[in-house]
Amino acid sequence: MAASARVVVFGSLNVDSTSYVESFPRPGETIRSHGFRVxxxxKGSNQAVAAHVAGAAVELVARVGADATGDFALATLERLGLPIGAIAREVDVPTGVAxxxxxxxxENTIIVTGGSNLALTPAVVDAERDRIAAAALVLTQGELPVATIDRIAAAAAEAGVRFVLNLAPPAAVAAPTLAVSDPLVVNEHEARAAGIGTDAAGATLDEWRELAASAVGTVARSIVVTLxxxxxxxxxxxxxxxxxxxHVTAVDTTGAGDGFTGTLAAFLAExxxxxxxLRIAVAAGALAVQGRGTVDSYASRDVVLDAARADGGVSPA
Known part of the structure; x- marks a missing residue:
C-alpha cells in the first residue's frame, strides 16, 4: 500500500492557549509568562495533522462549537490542508479548549475542557460506518467519551479495519476495545493503568519491551509504549x-506524543x-520536541524519513 492510505481519526479538537514560563507556579503563586500563543x-486534531504531514489521506471526525474558537480551529485545519467535511458544529456548547x-x-502542565468534544457520541460513530469501512486504519484517543471509544472499536472490528487506540488520558474502556487495538499506544503511566508493567517503576527500555511482549494477545493485539x-x-x-x-534539546514537549502516534498510524496504514x-515515529517525536507548539512543530514526511534512515533500519519512501 502506497503513501496516502486512508486514515480516519475520531478525535478531540481543542484550541490551546499556552503560556511560557521560567518555572511552574506554586499553589497560590502568581507569576509572569515570557510568551503566549493560541x-x-x-489529541485528535494533533494526531490527524501528524498523519496528514506524514503522507496519509486523513479524515477527521470531530465536533466544534458555533463560536469564534471553532472558526479559528476550522480555519487552521484548512490552512494545513485537512478536509473538514466530517467536522460538525454544535450550537449550544463551546469548542474544547486546553x-x-x-x-x-x-515540561508542561495541561488542563482540558471537553466542550463540544463530548458531543462526539456513539450515535455519531454509527452514522460514520461507511467512512470507517472505507479506511485503511481507524485511530482514536482517550479524550472522547468511553462509550464512543468502545463503539469506534466495535465498528472497526466489524468492518475488518485496523483499529489503533491511544489510551491517553487513561479511560475505563471495555476489555474488547483493548483486545482489538492494533496497536494500543500508551506511555508508561497509561500502560500501568491498562494493566501492563504495574510493578515496572524505573524499568529500562529493554525491560519495557519484554513487558509489552507479555501483554500481546492478552491485553491487545499489539502494544506500543512510549518512554x-x-x-x-x-x-x-x-x-x-x-x-x-x-539525544536532542527539548524546547516544548507539548503534542510530541501526538506527533509520534499520528506518524505511527500513517505508516502502519500504508x-x-x-x-x-515505530522507528519512524520515534524520529518524528524527537523532531517535534525541538519546536514550540503542537501541529506547527511536526516535521514533513521527507524530513522525518531522513532522520529515521540516519538512525538505521528504515527503507526509502
Whole structure:
C-alpha cells in the first residue's frame, strides 16, 4: 500500500492557549509568562495533522462549537490542508479548549475542557460506518467519551479495519476495545493503568519491551509504549522491538506524543511493519520536541524519513 492510505481519526479538537514560563507556579503563586500563543490542539486534531504531514489521506471526525474558537480551529485545519467535511458544529456548547503552561525545562502542565468534544457520541460513530469501512486504519484517543471509544472499536472490528487506540488520558474502556487495538499506544503511566508493567517503576527500555511482549494477545493485539526521552518499544505476534530516541534539546514537549502516534498510524496504514513504523515515529517525536507548539512543530514526511534512515533500519519512501 502506497503513501496516502486512508486514515480516519475520531478525535478531540481543542484550541490551546499556552503560556511560557521560567518555572511552574506554586499553589497560590502568581507569576509572569515570557510568551503566549493560541494554536490548534486536542489529541485528535494533533494526531490527524501528524498523519496528514506524514503522507496519509486523513479524515477527521470531530465536533466544534458555533463560536469564534471553532472558526479559528476550522480555519487552521484548512490552512494545513485537512478536509473538514466530517467536522460538525454544535450550537449550544463551546469548542474544547486546553490551558497549557510550558516551563523553560520543556515540561508542561495541561488542563482540558471537553466542550463540544463530548458531543462526539456513539450515535455519531454509527452514522460514520461507511467512512470507517472505507479506511485503511481507524485511530482514536482517550479524550472522547468511553462509550464512543468502545463503539469506534466495535465498528472497526466489524468492518475488518485496523483499529489503533491511544489510551491517553487513561479511560475505563471495555476489555474488547483493548483486545482489538492494533496497536494500543500508551506511555508508561497509561500502560500501568491498562494493566501492563504495574510493578515496572524505573524499568529500562529493554525491560519495557519484554513487558509489552507479555501483554500481546492478552491485553491487545499489539502494544506500543512510549518512554519520553528514552524512546519507545513495540510488540506484536511477529516480535518485540525497542528504539532509543536520539539525544536532542527539548524546547516544548507539548503534542510530541501526538506527533509520534499520528506518524505511527500513517505508516502502519500504508503497510509498513510495526517495527519500521515505530522507528519512524520515534524520529518524528524527537523532531517535534525541538519546536514550540503542537501541529506547527511536526516535521514533513521527507524530513522525518531522513532522520529515521540516519538512525538505521528504515527503507526509502
Amino acid at each position: 494554536a490548534l490542539g486536542g 490551558q497549557i503552561t510550558v516551563a523553560d525545562s520543556g 519520553g526521552a528514552a524512546g519507545a518499544v513495540a510488540a506484536s505476534t511477529d516480535g518485540a522491538w525497542s528504539v532509543a530516541a536520539p 503497510g509498513r511493519p510495526l517495527d519500521e513504523a
